[in-house]
Amino acid sequence: MARPSTVSTNIDFDKPGKQTGFFNIPHSPHEDAWGATRIPLCVIKNGEGPTAILMSGNHGDEYEGPITLGEIIRDLDPGMVSGRLILLPALNLPAALAGRRTSPVDGLNLNRTFPGDPIGSLTQQITAYVSDHIYPLGDAMLDLHSGGSSLDILPSAIIEPAPTAEHRQRNVAAVLAFDAPLTVVIDNLGDPRTSTATSVRAGLTTVGTEMAGSGTVSHVALDICRRGVRNVLAHLGILPPAPGSERRHADQAILRIPGPPGYVFATTEGVFEGEHRLGTMVEAGQVAGRIHNLREPWRPPEVLHYEADGMVYGRRQPGRVTPGNCCVVVAARYEGEL
Known part of the structure; x- marks a missing residue:
């Protein structure tokens, strides 16, 4: 049952054709007594x-997804659709306009606020509306991410774990249909507050992505994203298969981030020098990189080591680090049940 909400929209979700508009959240900052944030x-x-x-x-510093969905909104002929698409191309609009991972309004990471709070802060109201009013309309959900401004990640489609074999198989089939160069199981260390975890709880077939990053637009990742979204929509029967849409990565292994050992965190302040490029196979105990001390340059660098075997899947983009910053992510071969 949907929680009471002050959000309104000019969109009729049952009307045939293409509609563009907003959902409006009352917002009363200093500059606007009776204003609204329009998503x-x-x-x-x-x-x-x-x-x-x-x-x-x-997240507002991840760009391949918004570009892809903007193109679909502008270019897709409704006559090609069998069913319904609900597109949210800039869900965290304040963060997107600021080019930031977190909202400049309330400082929150939208992807750690699901299922939201309809009387909470602006970010919490956005996720409450999605959880209570958008997800119940859906059969499937695609959430398009990249590494943002702090990480560079190998372009990949993401499997969100599900509690039943039937649901897992639906998720896996849709993710494999996306046909990214890599497929990775990511559970965000079991955090239930993400869009994809909440989508799974709602029973939706769920697909995530990580499309490069570094706070810029990768032409390679953008092409993967464009093609992948249409592949999934064809898999679901909403769009017809595109010519030449045969799978390019059918024989790939499925990887996963192996829990906390898959992350290499900064242990001190300084400048991180990574040891390996993305895609390099590494072993636990190997040197992952070094943190150079700028305040006391006569000190030797702090050496970081991998704690898991696997592939270098993500690397920190800014050189400057403070304790706890994620410097490297390792993905290992997935051995679990699908």
């Missing part, structure tokens, strides 16, 4: 078929 929303509906929710801009 862009598009619905494309035609005929019978499933509903897919396409989300990006969850």
Whole structure:
């Protein structure tokens, strides 16, 4: 049952055709006594078929997803659709306009606030509306991420774990249909407050992505994202298969981040020098990098080591680090049940 909410929208989710507009959240900062934050929303509906929710801009410094969804909104002929698309191309609009991972309004990471609070801060109200009003309309959800301004990540499609074999198989099939160069199981250390974990709890077939990062736009990752989204929509039966859409990565191994040992964290302040490029196979105990001390340059660098075997999947982009910053992420071969 949906919680009471002050959010409003000019979109009729059941109306055929293409509609663009907003959902509006009352917001009363110093500059605007009776204002509203307007989150862009598009619905494309035609005929019978499933509903897919396409989300990006969850973090405001991740760009391949918003570009891809903007293109779909502008270019997709509703007559090609069998079912319904609900597109949220800049879900965390304040963060997207600021180019930041977190909202400049309340400082929150939207992807750690699900299922939200309809009377909470602005970010919490956004996730409450998605959880209570958008997810119940859907059969599937795609959340398009990249590494943002702090990480560079190998372009990949992400499997969100699910509690039942049937749901896991739905998620895996949709993620493999995306056909990214890598497929990785990521559970965010079991955090239930993410968009994908909440989508799974709602019963939706769920697909995530990590499309490069470094706070810029990768042409390679953008092409993967464009093609992958359409592949998943074809897999769901919402769009017809595109010519030449045969899987390019059918024989790939599925990887996973092996819990806390998969992350190499900074232990001191300084400048991080990574030891290996993305895609390098490494072993636990190997040197992962060094942190150079700028305050006392006569001190030897602090040496960091890997705690897991696997592939270098992500690397910190800014050189400056403080204790606790994620410097390197390792992904290992997935050996669990799918």
